[in-house]
Amino acid sequence: xxxxxxxxxxxxxxxxxxxxxxxxxxxxxxxxxxxxxxxxxxxxxxxxxxxxxxxxxxxxxxxxxxxxxxxxxxxxxxxxxxxxxxxxxxxxxxxxxxxxxxxxxxxxxxxxxxxxxxxxxxxxxxxxxxxxxxxxxxxxxxxxxxxxxxxxxxxxxxxxxxxxxxxxxxxxxxxxxxxxxxxxxxxxxxxxxxxxxxxxxxxxxxxxxxxxxxxxxxxxxxxxxxxxxxxxxxxxxxxxxxxxxxxxxxxxxxxxxxxxxxxxxxxxxxxxxxxxxxxxxxxxxxxxxxxxxxx
Amino acid sequence: xxxxxxxxxxxxxxxxxxxxxxxxxxxxxxxxxxxxxxxxxxxxxxxxxxxxxxxxxxxxxxxxxxxxxxxxxxxxxxxxxxxxxxxxxxxxxxxxxxxxxxxxxxxxxxxxxxxxxxxxxxxxxxxxxxxxxxxxxxxxxxxxxxxxxxxxxxxxxxxxxxxxxxxxxxxxxxxxxxxxxxxxxxxxxxxxxxxxxxxxxxxxxxxxxxxxxxxxxxxxxxxxxxxxxxxxxxxxxxxxxxxxxxxxxxxxxxxxxxxxxxxxxxxxxxxxxxxxxxxxxxxxxxxxxxxxxxxxxxxxxxxxxxxxxxxxxxxxxxxxxxxxxxxxxxxxxxxxxxxxxxxxxxxxxxxxxxxxxxxxxx
Numbered sequence: 001x002x003x004x005x006x007x008x009x010x011x012x013x014x015x016x017x018x019x020x021x022x023x024x025x026x027x028x029x030x031x032x033x034x035x036x037x038x039x040x041x042x043x044x045x046x047x048x049x050x051x052x053x054x055x056x057x058x059x060x061x062x063x064x065x066x067x068x069x070x071x072x073x074x075x076x077x078x079x080x081x082x083x084x085x086x087x088x089x090x091x092x093x094x095x096x097x098x099x100x101x102x103x104x105x106x107x108x109x110x111x112x113x114x115x116x117x118x119x120x121x122x123x124x125x126x127x128x129x130x131x132x133x134x135x136x137x138x139x140x141x142x143x144x145x146x147x148x149x150x151x152x153x154x155x156x157x158x159x160x161x162x163x164x165x166x167x168x169x170x171x172x173x174x175x176x177x178x179x180x181x182x183x184x185x186x187x188x189x190x191x192x193x194x195x196x197x198x199x200x201x202x203x204x205x206x207x208x209x210x211x212x213x214x215x216x217x218x219x220x221x222x223x224x225x226x227x228x229x230x231x232x233x234x235x236x237x238x239x240x241x242x243x244x245x246x247x248x249x250x251x252x253x254x255x256x257x258x259x260x261x262x263x264x265x266x267x268x269x270x271x272x273x274x275x276x277x278x279x280x281x282x283x284x285x286x287x288x289x290x291x292x293x294x295x
Numbered sequence: 296x297x298x299x300x301x302x303x304x305x306x307x308x309x310x311x312x313x314x315x316x317x318x319x320x321x322x323x324x325x326x327x328x329x330x331x332x333x334x335x336x337x338x339x340x341x342x343x344x345x346x347x348x349x350x351x352x353x354x355x356x357x358x359x360x361x362x363x364x365x366x367x368x369x370x371x372x373x374x375x376x377x378x379x380x381x382x383x384x385x386x387x388x389x390x391x392x393x394x395x396x397x398x399x400x401x402x403x404x405x406x407x408x409x410x411x412x413x414x415x416x417x418x419x420x421x422x423x424x425x426x427x428x429x430x431x432x433x434x435x436x437x438x439x440x441x442x443x444x445x446x447x448x449x450x451x452x453x454x455x456x457x458x459x460x461x462x463x464x465x466x467x468x469x470x471x472x473x474x475x476x477x478x479x480x481x482x483x484x485x486x487x488x489x490x491x492x493x494x495x496x497x498x499x500x501x502x503x504x505x506x507x508x509x510x511x512x513x514x515x516x517x518x519x520x521x522x523x524x525x526x527x528x529x530x531x532x533x534x535x536x537x538x539x540x541x542x543x544x545x546x547x548x549x550x551x552x553x554x555x556x557x558x559x560x561x562x563x564x565x566x567x568x569x570x571x572x573x574x575x576x577x578x579x580x581x582x583x584x585x586x587x588x589x590x591x592x593x594x595x596x597x598x599x600x601x602x603x604x605x606x607x608x609x610x611x612x613x614x615x616x617x618x619x620x621x622x623x624x625x626x627x628x629x630x631x632x633x634x635x636x637x638x639x640x641x642x643x644x645x646x647x648x649x650x651x652x653x654x655x656x657x
Binding site: 033 | 422426438439441443448452564568605609614615
C-alpha cells in the first residue's frame with residue numbers, strides 16, 4: 001500500500017511540474033494556435049533568475065520568494081518581445097511559427113551557455129523546503145515536492161480567477177472562442193494577444209523557479225521537459241484549463257506507475273502508445289470548445 | 296516532349312556533378328563527408344514531400360532514419376562478428392548469454408536490407424493510419440511526431456544491453472564483405488548513396504507530377520474541400536508520409552556504412568528538427584530545393600563548428616528564423632521571383648503549363 005501511495009504521490013508531483021509548464025503553453029496555444037518552442041527556454045530563464053538572485057541575496061528562502069515575481073516578469077517580457085517581433089508576423093502559418101520559435105530557443109540556449117557556462121549550475125534550496133513531511137504513518141513526502149504541488153495549484157487558481165472574473169480574462173476568452181467576432185466587437189485582439197503571451201510566458205518563468213528545487217539548472221533543461229508538456233496540451237484540448245489540469249496529473253501518475261512496474265525507457269513508449277490510443281477516442285483532446293467550423 | 300526535356304537536363308547535370316565532378320575534385324575525406332550530406336539530402340527530399348507538398352510538418356523523421364540505420368547496423372555488426380557469435384558490445388556489457396530473438400533475423404542480409412526500408416514504412420503506416428484517420432493534424436501532428444521521436448530515443452538509450460545505449464552501434468568494419476577501411480570501398484559507398492539520391496529524386500518528381508501529386512497539394516491547401524470531392528484525405532496523406540519514412544529509412548541504412556556509427560544522439564528530437572531546416576532553407580515545396588538546402592546546411596555545420604562551435608548554434612537559430620519569416624518559399628522561390636521580374640521586363644510571359652483537371656469520381 002505504501003508503495004502505491006508513494007508512486008501515486010511521485011506521479012502527482014511529476015504532474016504538478018507538467019501542469020506548471022503546460023498552463024502557460026495551453027494559454028498561448030489556445031489563443032493563437034501557436035506552439036511556442038521557446039517556452040522551454042523561458043523556463044530556463046526563470047531557473048537562472050533564481051541562480052542570479054542567489055548571488056545577490058544570501059537567504060535562500062527570500063531569494064526564492066523574490067524570484068517568483070521577478071521570474072514571472074522576465075519570462076513574461078521575453079514572451080511579449082517574441083510575440084511582437086516574430087509571432088505576430090506569422091499568424092497565418094502556425095507550423096512555421098513552431099520552427100521559428102525553435103530557432104529562438106536555440107539562440108537562447110546558446111546565450112545561456114555563453115553567459116553562465118555549459119555545465120549545470122546549482123542553487124541552494126531554502127531550509128524550510130529541505131526536509132520531508134510524513135503522512136499516514138509511513139508515507140514520506142519531500143517538502144519541495146509539496147511546495148511545487150501547492151505552487152501549481154495556486155497558479156491554476158489564480159489563472160482561473162483572472163480568466164473568469166476580470167475584464168482581461170473576459171477578453172482573452174472572447175479571442176480564444178472567436179477571434180474574428182471579438183475583433184469586430186471592438187476588441188484590440190493584438191493587445192490581448194500580447195497580454196496573453198505575457199501571462200503564458202510568465203507562468204513558464206514560475207515553472208523555472210519551481211524546477212530549481214528538484215533538479216539541476218542548465219542550458220538544455222528546457223528541451224528535456226518540454227516535449228511532455230506539449231503532449232499535455234495536445235491531449236487536454238485547447239481553450240479550457242480543466243483539460244490541462246486533469247491530463248497533467250493523469251499523465252504524471254501514469255508515467256510514475258508504469259515506470260515503477262517497468263523501466264523509465266519502456267514507460268516513455270507506453271505513455272506514447274496510450275496517448276495515440278486516447279486520441280482515437282478524442283482526437284481533439286479531452287475538452288474542446290464546440291464550434292461549427294470545419295478547421 | 297518539351298515538358299520532359301528540362302527535368303532530364305537537370306538530372307543529367309546532377310548526375311555529372313555527383314558522379315564525375317565531385318569524386319575528381321574532392322579528396323577521400325571530403326568525399327566521405329559529402330556522402331554523409333547526401334544521406335541528409337535523401338531525408339530532406341522525403342520531408343519536402345510530406346511537409347512542403349503535403350503540409351505535414353514531421354518532426355520525427357529521426358525515428359525512421361534510426362530504424363533504417365539500426366537495421367543496417369545490426370546486420371553489419373552480426374556480419375563483423377561472424378556466424379554464431381555476438382556483437383562485441385554485447386560481450387562487453389556481458390548481460391546476455393545469447394543473441395536476443397529480435398536480433399536473429401538481421402543476420403540474414405536480404406531480411407536486413409528489406410527491413411531498412413520496410414520497417415520505417417510499416418511504423419509510419421501504423422502511426423499514420425491511427426493519426427490521419429482521426430483527423431489529427433497541424434501542430435498536433437507535429438507534436439505527436441516529435442513525442443514519438445523522444446520516446447524512441449529514450450527507449451534505445453535505456454536498453455543498453457541490446458542496443459548499445461547512448462553509444463549506439465559503433466565501429467562497423469565491413470559492408471557485405473567489403474572492408475570499410477579501404478578508401479576504394481568508401482568511394483563505392485559514396486556512389487551507391489549518390490545513385491540512391493538520384494533515384495529518390497526521380498521517384499519524387501514522378502509523384503509530384505502525377506495526379507496523386509496534385510491531390511496531395513490539394514489536401515494541403517484545402518483538406519475539407521478534397522473530402523467533399525469524394526477523396527479520403529487520410530489516404531492521400533498516408534502515402535506521402537509512408538514514402539517519406541521509407542526515404543528516411545534508406546538514408547539511415549546508407550548513413551551507417553558511410554559514417555560507421557549510428558547512435559541515439561543522431562536520431563533524437565534535436566537532429567530530427569535539424570533535418571527540417573535544410574528543407575525550409577532550400578524551398579519546401581520544390582523538388583531539388585530540400586536536397587540542396589540539406590547539403591548546404593550540413594556543409595555549413597561542419598565548416599562553422601570546426602572553427603567556432605558557439606557561432607554555429609547562433610547561425611542555426613537564425614537559419615530557422617530568417618528564411619522562414621522572410622522567404623517562406625525558400626531559396627528555390629528566388630528563382631521564380633527573378634524569372635517573374637524578368638518576364639515583366641521583357642513583357643513576354645512564359646505560356647502557362649497545361650494542367651489536366653482532376654477528375655471527380657462521384
